[in-house]
Amino acid sequence: MLSIIASRFLQAVAVLFAVFTLTFFMVRMAPGDPFVSEKSMNPDVKETLRKQYALDKPLPVQYVRALTSYAQGDFGLSMKNQGMWNTKIIRDSFPVSLTIGLGALIIALAVGLPAGILAAVRRNTWLDFTPMSLAMIGICLPTFVLGPCLLAVFGLKWRLFNVAGWFESTDWVLPSVTMGLAYAAYIARLTRAGMLEVLNQDYIRTAHAKGVPGWRIVLCHTLRGGLLPVASFLGPAIAGITTGSFVIEKVFNLPGLGQHFISAVFNRDYTLILATATLYAGLLVIMNFLADILVAWMNPKLRLT
Amino acid sequence: MRLLHSLAVTCFALLLAACSGDSINATEGARRKIILVNNKDDPRWLDLHRCNSVVESNIMITLFEGLVGEGRDNERIAAPGVAERWEPNDKADVWTFHLRKNAKWSDGVPLTAEDFVWSYRRMLRPELAAEYSGFLYLLKNGREVYDKNLPPEQLGARAIDAHTLELTLTGPTPHFPQILCHTSWYPVPRHCIEKYGSPVDALNPWTNDDKMVSNGPFRLTTYLFRRYLEATRNEHYWDAANVKLDGVRFYSIDSDLTEDRLFRTGQLHITYNVPLSKTPGYLRDHPDVIRNDDNLAVRFYRLNITRKPFDDVRVRRALGLALDRKGIVDNVLRANQKPASGVVPPLEGYEPVPGFSYNVEEARRLLADAGYPGGKGFPKIELLMADSEAEKQVQEAVQNIWKKNLGITMEIKTQDYNSYLSSQQSMDYDFTIAGWNADYYDAATFIDMWLTDGGNNNTGWSNKTFDKLVADAGQSSDAAQRIELLRKAETLLLAEAAVIPVYYYTRTRLVHPSVIGWQPRMLDDRFYRFFDLTFPPPPCSMDLRPPGS
Numbered sequence: 134m135l136s137i138i139a140s141r142f143l144q145a146v147a148v149l150f151a152v153f154t155l156t157f158f159m160v161r162m163a164p165g166d167p168f169v170s171e172k173s174m175n176p177d178v179k180e181t182l183r184k185q186y187a188l189d190k191p192l193p194v195q196y197v198r199a200l201t202s203y204a205q206g207d208f209g210l211s212m213k214n215q216g217m218w219n220t221k222i223i224r225d226s227f228p229v230s231l232t233i234g235l236g237a238l239i240i241a242l243a244v245g246l247p248a249g250i251l252a253a254v255r256r257n258t259w260l261d262f263t264p265m266s267l268a269m270i271g272i273c274l275p276t277f278v279l280g281p282c283l284l285a286v287f288g289l290k291w292r293l294f295n296v297a298g299w300f301e302s303t304d305w306v307l308p309s310v311t312m313g314l315a316y317a318a319y320i321a322r323l324t325r326a327g328m329l330e331v332l333n334q335d336y337i338r339t340a341h342a343k344g345v346p347g348w349r350i351v352l353c354h355t356l357r358g359g360l361l362p363v364a365s366f367l368g369p370a371i372a373g374i375t376t377g378s379f380v381i382e383k384v385f386n387l388p389g390l391g392q393h394f395i396s397a398v399f400n401r402d403y404t405l406i407l408a409t410a411t412l413y414a415g416l417l418v419i420m421n422f423l424a425d426i427l428v429a430w431m432n433p434k435l436r437l438t
Numbered sequence: 439m440r441l442l443h444s445l446a447v448t449c450f451a452l453l454l455a456a457c458s459g460d461s462i463n464a465t466e467g468a469r470r471k472i473i474l475v476n477n478k479d480d481p482r483w484l485d486l487h488r489c490n491s492v493v494e495s496n497i498m499i500t501l502f503e504g505l506v507g508e509g510r511d512n513e514r515i516a517a518p519g520v521a522e523r524w525e526p527n528d529k530a531d532v533w534t535f536h537l538r539k540n541a542k543w544s545d546g547v548p549l550t551a552e553d554f555v556w557s558y559r560r561m562l563r564p565e566l567a568a569e570y571s572g573f574l575y576l577l578k579n580g581r582e583v584y585d586k587n588l589p590p591e592q593l594g595a596r597a598i599d600a601h602t603l604e605l606t607l608t609g610p611t612p613h614f615p616q617i618l619c620h621t622s623w624y625p626v627p628r629h630c631i632e633k634y635g636s637p638v639d640a641l642n643p644w645t646n647d648d649k650m651v652s653n654g655p656f657r658l659t660t661y662l663f664r665r666y667l668e669a670t671r672n673e674h675y676w677d678a679a680n681v682k683l684d685g686v687r688f689y690s691i692d693s694d695l696t697e698d699r700l701f702r703t704g705q706l707h708i709t710y711n712v713p714l715s716k717t718p719g720y721l722r723d724h725p726d727v728i729r730n731d732d733n734l735a736v737r738f739y740r741l742n743i744t745r746k747p748f749d750d751v752r753v754r755r756a757l758g759l760a761l762d763r764k765g766i767v768d769n770v771l772r773a774n775q776k777p778a779s780g781v782v783p784p785l786e787g788y789e790p791v792p793g794f795s796y797n798v799e800e801a802r803r804l805l806a807d808a809g810y811p812g813g814k815g816f817p818k819i820e821l822l823m824a825d826s827e828a829e830k831q832v833q834e835a836v837q838n839i840w841k842k843n844l845g846i847t848m849e850i851k852t853q854d855y856n857s858y859l860s861s862q863q864s865m866d867y868d869f870t871i872a873g874w875n876a877d878y879y880d881a882a883t884f885i886d887m888w889l890t891d892g893g894n895n896n897t898g899w900s901n902k903t904f905d906k907l908v909a910d911a912g913q914s915s916d917a918a919q920r921i922e923l924l925r926k927a928e929t930l931l932l933a934e935a936a937v938i939p940v941y942y943y944t945r946t947r948l949v950h951p952s953v954i955g956w957q958p959r960m961l962d963d964r965f966y967r968f969f970d971l972t973f974p975p976p977p978c979s980m981d982l983r984p985p986g987s
Contacts, residue, residue, distance in 0.1 A: 165856035170490055173863055173893035174569055177584075181567035185640060215483050216640055217663070225663055281695075288703060292985040296699040297691065299665065300461030386689075386696045388664030401856050 134429065141425060145418040152414035153203065153407070157196055160398070160406050167212040167401040186212060186404075199407065208411075209404040213397070219408040223390065229299060230377030230389035233308045237374055240313030241320055246363070248317070249324025253332060253359070254351060256325075264321060271318030280311040280384040297386035308385045312378060316370060323366055328359035357431055364431060368424025372416040462687070463984035464704045468952040468973040472668075472685035473966060476697045476710040480663060480690045484645035486626050487561045490569040492875070493690075495621050500669050500686055500966055501652040504624040505535050505554070505603070506615050510968050513959050514786050514879050516615030520549060520625070520653065520676075521603070530610040530915045537601040542674040543627050544657035551597035557625045559583070559590040565638040570622040573877075576614075578606040610915030616878045619963075627651040655681045655967035664690060675967075682970035698948070701727075704984035707950040707971070708964075714828045717773045717946055724979045726951060730774050731958035733943040734783055734876035736884060739821075740862070741869045743936055744898040747817055748869065752808040754935035758794045760801035760843040761836065763941060770835045773946050778939035780928055781874075781884045785960070788881045791925050793932040794939060798843045805844055813845025820849045822867040824858040833871065862896055873943070879961060881924050882911065888931055899936030951978040 168174065168182050183189050187198065202209060208219035248264040255261055287307060288296035294307050331337065332355055340350050377391025390409070397405040429435045467474045481494045489498055506524070509517035521535040541549040558577065561568050562584045575581045578594030594606030607614065617623070627644075628637075630651040635642035643649060647661040655677070656669035667688045671681055689706070691697045694713045700706045712720060712728065720728040739757075741748045748754055763777030776784075780793035802812075810816040823829055830850070837848050853861060861867050874894075876883045886892065886908050890900040904927050911923035931937065945962050952975035955968045975982070 163857075165854070165860045169856055169859045169863065170569065171859065172490070172569075173896070175572055175893070177564055178567045178569055178571065181564060185567070213482060214480060214663070215488070216485075216645070222663070284699060288985065289699065292703060292983060292987070295461075295705065295985055296703050297696050298461070298689075298700070298705070383693050384696060386691045386693070386700075388662075392664075399854055399856060 134426075137425065137429060141422050145422060148418055149411065149414055153200070153411050154196075156407055156410040157199060158192075160401070160403055161192060163401065165401045167403060169401075186210070188403075199404075203407075203411065208408040211402055211405045213400040213402040213405065219405050222393065222405065223408060223412060226377075226388055226390040226393065229387055230382075230391055231375050233305050233312065233381070233387065233389065234371075234375035234377065236305050236309030237311075237313035237316060238371065240309055241316035241374075243317075244314070245317035245320025246324055246360075249321040249363075250328055250351065250356075250359075252321065252325045253328030254347075256329065261325075265325065268318040268321040271314055272322075274315075275380075276311050276315055276378065277380045277384060279314065280307070280381060283307050283311055284384070297384075299387050304385075304387075308381050308387060311384075312374065312381055316374060319366065319370075320363055323362045324360065327362040328355055331355045331358040334358075361428060361432055364427050365424050368420040368422075368427075369417055372413065372420040376413055376416060463987075464707050464950050464952065464982065465973070465975060465984060465987070467687075467707060468950075468971040468975055470685075471683050471971055472687055473683055473707050473953070473969060473971060474687050474689070474705070475708045475964075476691045476700075476706055477667075477688040478690065478692060478710045481667070484650070484658070484661070485642075486621060486624055487557075487566060487568045487570075488640075489621060496964065497667060497669075497688060498621045498624065499654070499963055500656050501650075501654045501658055502621070502624045502626075503654040503675075504618055504621070505537075506618050508619050508879075508959075508961070508963055508965065510965075511957070513961055513963070514616070516619060524615070526612075526614070528915075530612045530614070531607045533605045533607070533614055534598075535603040535605070537603060538676050539601060540676050541653065542676070543630070543651045543653050544672045544674050545630070545651045546674050547627075547629055547651075548600075549625065549653050550600040551603035552600065553625045553628055554603050555593075555595045555597050556628045558595045558623075559593060560626065560631075560637050561622065562590070562593065563638050567640075568622075570620075573617075573620060573622040576607055576611065576617070578608055580608070609913045611912075612915060612917045612920065613880050613882075616880050620878050625653060627653070655965075656683075656686055659685075666690070677967070681967045683966055686966045701948045701950070702980065702982065704950075704982040704987075706948075707953050709948040712773075712946040712948055714771075714773070720948070721773075726979050727948050728946065729949050729956060729958070730944055730946045731962075732776070732783070732960055733945040733962055734785065734879065734960040735873055735943040736778055736781055736783055737871065737873045737940045737943065738778070738781060739869050739938040739940065740872050740897055741936055741938065742865055742867055742898060744865065745868055747808070747810075747819070750808050751934060752804040753810075754938070755933075756801040756804040756808070756844060757840065758801075758932075758935050758938040759797045759804070760840060761794070761938065761940065762796055762839050762843075763794075764796065765839070766832060766835055767941050770832050771941065774944050775941040776944075778941045780932055781888075781937060781939050782881045782924075782928055783876075783884070783942040783960075785879065785881065788921055789925070791929045791932065793929070801844060805846075810846075813847075816844075816846045818847050818849055820851050820868045822851050822853065822858060822861060822870045824855045825852040829871065865896055865898060871940075876961060881921070881928075882908075885924055885927055885931070886912075888936065897936045899934065901930065901934060904930050904934075950982065951976045 168179055187195060211217045211219050211222060252261040252264050284296050287293045295304055337354060340354050377389035379391045379395040382389045382392045393405060394409050397409060477493055477496050479493045481497055483489050486498050486502055503519045505519055505521040506516040507519040509515045520537055520541050522538050524533060524535045526533045537551055543549055558574055561571055561574050564584060571584060579588050579592045582588040583590050583593045596604045598604055631637050631644045634644045647658050650658045655672055655675045657672040659670040660668040668685055670685045694711045697709045698713055701709050741754055743749055767775045767777055780791050784790055821833060833850050840846050840848055862870050887894040889908055890905050907923050907927035911920045914920040949956050952972045954970040954972060
């Protein structure tokens with residue numbers, strides 16, 4: 134176990150470093166620049182702004198500077214939202230995405246797991262076909278369709294929820310449901326596949342032969358092995374789900390983190406792009422790491438090798 | 439179970455921490471006299487001098503006030519602001535402003551002529567990197583002070599006493615009061631800025647919502663990034679007795695579909711826009727909530743005349759004459775835009791020049807003259823545009839129109855907005871579709887951008903006669919003669935066709951029935967001190983009930 138942890142940690146550092154470096158140089162290769170505006174800017178003014186952000190220095194110098202400040206936990210100043218620290222932007226927006234993400238995760242698990250288990254246990258009956266068809270629709274239906282549909286019914290028609298914004302304690306419901314249902318569909322299909330594989334194993338047949346009740350076989354004998362694919366899927370999924378979705382944040386006008394991933398790129402906000410990319414990579418690495426440990430704990434075969 | 443419990447507690451705590459700010463809907467807003475407006479985006483800066491966009495200007499004209507302002511009923515007539523009255527000398531190049539004795543900053547500190555002088559000197563410090571500093575080159579020695587060739591004391595702005603300000607200009611400027619309406623001429627609070635740091639430091643916290651001092655009808659009280667910015671009535675404002683609203687809340691909702699939904703569920707008083715696809719429906723079924731006003735802005739094609747075939751004036755003219763502007767406006771845009779014959783939209787006191795009409799015969803003849811009869815041998819031309827679904831529809835229509843009328847092929851290339859602007863400014867394009875909004879109510883704002891050294895020209899077009907006409911207009915102290923010179927310049931610009939005008943904009947917004955004081959304004963500057971809200975909201979053709987009511 135310790136060796137797994139140690140090797141994963143080293144890999145994590147290498148991945149983070151690579152993401153940081155690639156992002157840093159790739160955004161600089163893109164056309165456009167952070168200070169372009171509709172009306173052409175006086176060249177002196179632009180030069181002064183570039184100096185303020187040290188963009189007049191050679192690229193390798195800028196890279197080393199950025200790396201040093203990141204090592205000290207300083208994500209720099211945003212170039213679009215001038216006078217605002219990237220750390221503050223992330224600190225303000227991350228809790229919003231995290232709240233919606235956790236809500237979505239709970240919905241995804243609460244819907245996806247039972248549906249998948251039921252489909253596997255009652256395979257090839259209507260209890261299998263119905264949830265799996267729904268799941269297929271859920272996977273195919275993009276959030277920018279589902280979100281406005283939910284809004285049209287619960288917001289515009291019945292006036293139960295706010296149609297946008299982040300003010301009241303119920304404002305997480307519709308975004309979380311929109312996001313959660315999409316993930317629920319994946320989880321349901323993964324659960325079904327994983328469960329089916331285990332249900333066909335010899336030891337399950339043995340349990341049946343010994344007269345163990347059906348529900349006990351599912352809960353105690355199958356679940357642990359059957360949920361392995363879900364566990365490995367959840368690692369990266371949690372990183373994605375908690376850092377927010379650009380589409381959902383636009384549709385519901387939420388002040389979350391997801392929008393910054395995209396708008397920073399459109400604005401060529403070099404420092405914010407770097408901050409969000411590094412943060413996302415960091416979360417991804419941590420979540421994958423936790424998922425690996427979870428899978429190792431769930432699957433004794435892995436621990437032995 | 440314990441795990442679930444702690445997860446639930448964490449979620450709840452997060453929810454409390456994440457939800458912040460005070461929620462008000464349009465009905466509640468009307469009762470509390472707080473107007474809810476969408477402003478599309480967060481301001482890039484809150485420092486008045488660094489502002490450069492419409493989003494910021496909308497906030498600044500609410501928080502600050504200049505020497506003069508746009509009139510309540512007529513935006514063309516400069517109305518008294520901080521200055522009670524003013525007078526020019528005979529040549530109209532020295533202007534004296536008499537400031538109100540009761541003009542104050544929102545913290546009660548008196549506002550004096552010295553504040554204006556200090557503000558203009560600050561704006562002209564290159565370290566500040568103020569994008570609009572060029573506006574102040576109109577002041578005598580402005581450019582020299584910016585370049586540090588002269589000390590700031592030599593700037594043509596002088597406080598004669600605490601309430602008298604004298605501005606000396608580089609030349610006669612009869613329309614100077616209109617220019618002064620622009621925010622770059624507004625004052626900033628020296629005592630507040632210097633209290634928190636250096637005047638040119640980009641990180642000086644004076645613009646924070648707990649520190650900022652302003653002199654307009656409202657003062658900044660709350661700014662929550664990506665949520666909203668709220669301004670509250672300023673009791674120290676000289677005309678506070680006539681300000682009806684208690685607050686203005688600016689949201690930063692980017693999507694027009696989202697703001698449309700918010701409006702329909704009674705959570706917004708004024709939207710920033712109306713989705714193009716929904717405009718005809720609103721105009722037909724709900725005329726009581728939609729406002730569709732002429733806007734002082736023009737949409738046009740910018741041609742790169744350093745590239746073939748645009749180096750030939752006959753080709754440029756042919757493209758302009760073969761464009762069915764009315765068809766585009768009536769069938770594609772459908773929000774009452776007007777076909778543009780010239781670059782200056784219809785404005786009071788400026789008679790439109792003939793410019794471009796729809797004349798396919800003449801266009802074909804010109805194209806044949808240029809060596810491309812029936813479009814034969816005409817190279818493929820590539821239009822560069824910023825990525826937008828609505829714009830694409832328009833350009834596809836133009837593609838067909840030119841194919842049909844001239845037999846030429848146009849290709850469309852889209853770039854994201856930032857790249858599009860960069861390509862345009864580095865002239866890396868064949869031709870582009872672009873727009874221009876007036877900075878102030880005067881024809882010059884649409885014409886002087888085409889000067890040889892104009893930073894926004896970006897076409898490679900240069901004409902000495904044109905430059906001379908514009909320069910002469912700038913030096914003319916006779917208003918009628920000045921307009922005549924500008925009209926000649928515009929006529930020449932259109933004859934040379936470095937730019938092909940397409941249409942004049944309209945602005946379309948949804949306005950809640952409880953809003954009082956909405957007026958069509960071509961500059962689209964909204965001065966909320968002239969606004970009011972009625973409670974309870976009057977009846978309306980739409981169901982605007984907020985959720986939970």
